[in-house]
Amino acid sequence: MLPEFEYHRPASLEEAVRLLSELGPDAKVIAGGTDLVVKMRAGLVSPRHVVDLSRLTEIRFIRDGGDRLKIGAGTTLWEIENSEDVARGVPVLREAVEEMASWHVKTTATIGGNLCNASPAADTAPPLMVHDATLVVVGPEGRREVPIGEFFTGPGQTVLGVGEILVEVVVPKMRQGQGAAFEKLTVREGALSIASAAALVEISGGRFVDARVALGAVAPTPIRALKVERALKGRPATREVLRSASREAKADIKPITDVRGSREYREEMSVVLVRRALERAVERAGGVWA
Numbered sequence: 001m002l003p004e005f006e007y008h009r010p011a012s013l014e015e016a017v018r019l020l021s022e023l024g025p026d027a028k029v030i031a032g033g034t035d036l037v038v039k040m041r042a043g044l045v046s047p048r049h050v051v052d053l054s055r056l057t058e059i060r061f062i063r064d065g066g067d068r069l070k071i072g073a074g075t076t077l078w079e080i081e082n083s084e085d086v087a088r089g090v091p092v093l094r095e096a097v098e099e100m101a102s103w104h105v106k107t108t109a110t111i112g113g114n115l116c117n118a119s120p121a122a123d124t125a126p127p128l129m130v131h132d133a134t135l136v137v138v139g140p141e142g143r144r145e146v147p148i149g150e151f152f153t154g155p156g157q158t159v160l161g162v163g164e165i166l167v168e169v170v171v172p173k174m175r176q177g178q179g180a181a182f183e184k185l186t187v188r189e190g191a192l193s194i195a196s197a198a199a200l201v202e203i204s205g206g207r208f209v210d211a212r213v214a215l216g217a218v219a220p221t222p223i224r225a226l227k228v229e230r231a232l233k234g235r236p237a238t239r240e241v242l243r244s245a246s247r248e249a250k251a252d253i254k255p256i257t258d259v260r261g262s263r264e265y266r267e268e269m270s271v272v273l274v275r276r277a278l279e280r281a282v283e284r285a286g287g288v289w290a
Ligand SMILES: Cc1cc2nc3c(=O)[nH]c(=O)nc-3n(C[C@H](O)[C@H](O)[C@H](O)COP(=O)(O)OP(=O)(O)OC[C@H]3O[C@@H](n4cnc5c(N)ncnc54)[C@H](O)[C@@H]3O)c2cc1C
Pocket: 028, 029, 030, 031, 032, 033, 034, 035, 036, 037, 038, 053, 073, 074, 077, 099, 100, 101, 102, 105, 108, 109, 110, 111, 112, 113, 114, 115, 116, 117, 121, 122, 123, 124, 160, 164, 165, 166, 167, 190, 191, 192, 193
């Protein structure tokens, strides 16, 4: 049973922001509802007001912005999975979305909901982190931009203030010479990650000129694996360097034991997922091993 609440369905972003600032902390935004309704049913949250964003067409788009792709927060995962622009510009995001949930969940679930729910296991986060995405937020004080690395503050927590809505995800597109890949460990297809990893590399002259790695479900928030990255940058793109750098993942993470997996299992599997993601990213970047 759902707890009682008052339902609001604003017709514009401006109205939604005004409504949310009037209602204050007792109000919760709902997009697809695939996280929020589950939490409300379980009694984990019981907002007095629910503000539905589904009429806000202005936050539902995928736009080509030259060297960046702009994705409205209200865009569904299904639209992302089927977008040619995403497939070309940010293929690693598409790869992650393909591995999420079932198609019918994805037709209502949004990218904004996945990020704002702030689960450490949010599968869109690692690909967006290796792409250094920026999140555009609108609230009572106006518009601001937050680098994705600064967005999550803890499990279920973000930097969003009262009345603020995530409106857009701006993602620098993949460049020539770069390759990226996503790896997910789960108990069955479409289930939440036990652990996940995304990698983006750029190789030139047989060396890693850039390497970005991010992990999900192995820390209180999705994280960048900075020690792995440091062990790669500037080094020869050999399998040995890659294997040894992947082992650094253990020092980057802070996994816990929960219903999906133990701390020790997550530690071991993080190394494996990082290595696999890096290997596939290298192949996609040109496939030449020094
Ligand atoms: C069967 C099933 C399988 C799933 N599998 C996966 C999976 O494999 N991987 C995965 O990562 N997730 C999975 N999920 C979780 C969920 O589907 C996703 O996180 C989804 O993207 C949430 O989007 P939503 O639009 O439904 O969010 P909602 O439930 O509407 O909202 C989630 C949270 O974000 C807030 N919010 C939503 N939009 C905004 C916004 N624009 N601005 C500010 N706050 C906002 C809401 O207030 C709420 O707190 C699964 C869920 C189900 C039910």
